[in-house]
Amino acid sequence: MSSLEIRNLHVSTGDKEIVKGVTLTINTGEVHAVMGPNGTGKSTMAKAIAGHPDYTITGGDVILDGKSMLDMESDERARAGIFLAFQYPSEIPGVSIANFMRAAVQARMSEGEEIDASGFYKRLYQKMDLLKIDRKFTSRSVNEGFSGGEKKRSEILQMAMLEPRFALMDETDSGLDIDALRVVSDGVNHLRGPNLGILLITHYQRLLGYIVPDFVHVMIDGCIVKSGDRSLALELEARGYDWVKKEFASA
Numbered sequence: 001m002s003s004l005e006i007r008n009l010h011v012s013t014g015d016k017e018i019v020k021g022v023t024l025t026i027n028t029g030e031v032h033a034v035m036g037p038n039g040t041g042k043s044t045m046a047k048a049i050a051g052h053p054d055y056t057i058t059g060g061d062v063i064l065d066g067k068s069m070l071d072m073e074s075d076e077r078a079r080a081g082i083f084l085a086f087q088y089p090s091e092i093p094g095v096s097i098a099n100f101m102r103a104a105v106q107a108r109m110s111e112g113e114e115i116d117a118s119g120f121y122k123r124l125y126q127k128m129d130l131l132k133i134d135r136k137f138t139s140r141s142v143n144e145g146f147s148g149g150e151k152k153r154s155e156i157l158q159m160a161m162l163e164p165r166f167a168l169m170d171e172t173d174s175g176l177d178i179d180a181l182r183v184v185s186d187g188v189n190h191l192r193g194p195n196l197g198i199l200l201i202t203h204y205q206r207l208l209g210y211i212v213p214d215f216v217h218v219m220i221d222g223c224i225v226k227s228g229d230r231s232l233a234l235e236l237e238a239r240g241y242d243w244v245k246k247e248f249a250s251a
């Protein structure tokens with residue numbers, strides 16, 4: 001079992017403190033949902049954990065299996081098994097999904113190690129079968145003219161190919177149509193298992209009807225103010241966030 005421990009994490013961008021002391025441990029095999037209103041620092045937290053250069057960790061620690069990752073660059077963190085999904089849905093015209101996946105897998109290998117082409121394709125097709133993705137998909141250019149659902153499909157496939165130990169999935173505020181929602185939830189449900197820990201950031205309670213989290217955390221103003229099991233997500237759906245804010249303010 002692996003663990004990703006976020007310990008009293010403080011994150012700033014520019015001179016503004018955004019994440020103000022988050023403590024959270026994720027073990028492989030667990031799905032943690034982080035919910036909260038817009039602008040409370042959820043994406044900032046995920047990007048800081050992944051080592052995004054725009055975000056400075058000013059206090060606390062991020063610890064993978066007992067070892068601090070703070071002195072690791074983002075690519076080293078990725079090689080250590082941290083995967084950040086859904087942040088960069090950019091188009092790469094002329095680069096096929098298959099070649100993009102190959103480059104992504106190659107980039108995670110150690111220096112001097114070469115990808116084995118036939119093994120790569122065998123694994124790619126296995127993952128595509130698992131995720132019920134049509135083989136024709138591999139020849140499409142990355143994100144070019146993709147629907148929301150197709151973008152999600154390529155991100156989930158990338159995650160399946162990279163086999164991270166911890167996936168940080170950030171459902172950004174752009175609307176997910178029902179197709180994309182299904183792709184994400186089916187993909188996560190296929191990939192979840194004893195060797196993967198998932199931090200699923202969303203403000204869609206709806207998503208958690210499809211992906212049943214083991215733990216739910218509410219983030220407000222840079223702090224996790226409440227944690228619980230999936231019933232907390234249902235309560236938030238019914239009551240919104242204001243009661244949690246009030247509880248937090250009066251504590």
Ligand code: ADP
Binds near residue numbers: 039043044
């Ligand atoms: P959430 O994901 O919870 O909606 P974010 O982490 O995206 O929240 O943003 C939290 C706050 O940090 C917002 O006020 C946002 O404007 C600010 N912020 C995030 N990234 C940057 C950045 N790169 N530069 C300046 N401000 C930022």
Ligand code: MG
Binds near residue numbers: 171172
């Ligand atoms: Mg966000």
